[in-house]
Amino acid sequence: MEHKLSIYNTLKREKELFVPLNSPHVGMYVCGPTVYGDAHLGHARPAITFDILFRYLQHLGYKVRYVRNITDVGHLENDADEGEDKIAKKARLEQLEPMEIVQYFLNRYHKAMDALNVLSPSIEPHASGHIIEQIEYVEEILNKGYAYVSEGSVYFDVERYNKDFRYGKLSGRNVDELLSTTRQLDGQQEKRNSADFALWKKASPEHIMRWPSPWGDGFPGWHMECSAMGTKYLGEEFDIHGGGMDLLFPHHECEIAQSCAAKGKDAVRYWMHNNMITINGQKMGKSLGNFITLDEFFTGNHKSLEQAYSPMTIRFFILQAHYRSTVDFSNEALQASEKGMLRLMEAFDNIARIKPATTSTVDIESLREKCYEAMNDDLNTPIVISYLFEATTLINKALTGDESFTQADIDAITSLFKTFMFEIMGMVEESKAGGANVEAYSKAVDMLLELRQQAKANKDWATSDKIRNELQALGFEIKDGKEGTTWRLN
């Protein structure tokens, strides 16, 4: 496993060489979606970011177990019905079983991820399917003395914990400030300190999602599932834990506290956080009501969207920014990404048209090395893409005779695209996704263009322009090149 992959560890606040605990195996846990609504751009970013990591680690030869949880219980909602389970609330509103809601949105989430060509994780555990593990974990923390029971709920004792460990080491907070600045929330009086957080929450009588526990009927606390399921599937110590920056505090901070309290040590060696997506410079969020679902992007059906954007355009757009930077959405930016992506795809297709020469004027190997350097530098996909654009210029120049490729160069540049564009960055050529019945009508279009060619030969401009203009009106893009006419259906 010779490589120089370094990744930015939020815990250390610097890039570190990635060294797995048990090479060639790598354990990786990423916070997945809460399935109570349609996936939006904000879900795409971590999914794609850690999909790249998953793919690249495998490319380097690691055997990766990638766990991404499904949150279908637990988190609290902060509006009028404070304290009510998110899933339960939606269920009651629509008179459906909670699990029916979960299944519905999970199916849709999977569909969106498939469209984005995000690989399935190795395991996708549901929080609701791991209640026993979570109860056991809570008991372990209780036994160690870092939690207390209060009116049927169990709370983590932050102050007590902070005497033996340091609460806040991930997010850079200190407990004294937390105690003085945390807002007053419902149920606060049950807690010894406002900074304490729930490990197990007592269910009110009307609460639908509930499970029996040693402390009465209730449901697991907000941060418990990740600790319990991460431990179950990856062990008490594992390599990588990822998620959005918004989860840094309190979610991931609490996870660290839970594992240190229960096991006496950190579970995670490398913490990775992707940055947020903004719309007009402002973060996208449920409470802000400015989020756009992925389906809306794919169909263009949203008032802020000037057109539909294909899944690959979204993927490419996200990869054109580094995962630790915010990326600002706009129609202009997405359209720029779409054009750039199509240019790369076309260049890849055009490799086949290069006529091999006996001498070479290009150095594909150095491009390949630079791409690896970029990937190794904390997954710098924008840089990888910039080198693919350099490769694109070389291909185009080869076609006009301004560069010469040997057969070995042609093979090398094909492999460059296959490795980085398709295998590691997970792009796919969407135009080639058409079904078999496309063949018949595409031959019909070819025939029309042949007629147009004849008309042009006869200088019958009226006929040739009529064919061109009417095909264009139907949505075809007609491209007259030196070696004949090609077309594309937009």
Next chain:
RNA sequence: GGUUCCUUAGCCGAGUGGUUAGGCACCGGUCUGCAAAACCGUUUACGGCGGUUCGAAUCCGCCAGGAACCUCCA
């Protein structure tokens, strides 16, 4: 209020103490019956003010503007 972070050309977005990121748009050119498309070439930059330095957009300080977290969120 506390903590953290950001500010790069028309737009998006990398990076670095001294040498062209890249894409899109614009402009010029090639191609074309005319176009479109495609391709080639090219211009515009590092929020402001100080400081460190032979040299800073890159390091430090201050100021301005913006954002995130502290509360569900990817």
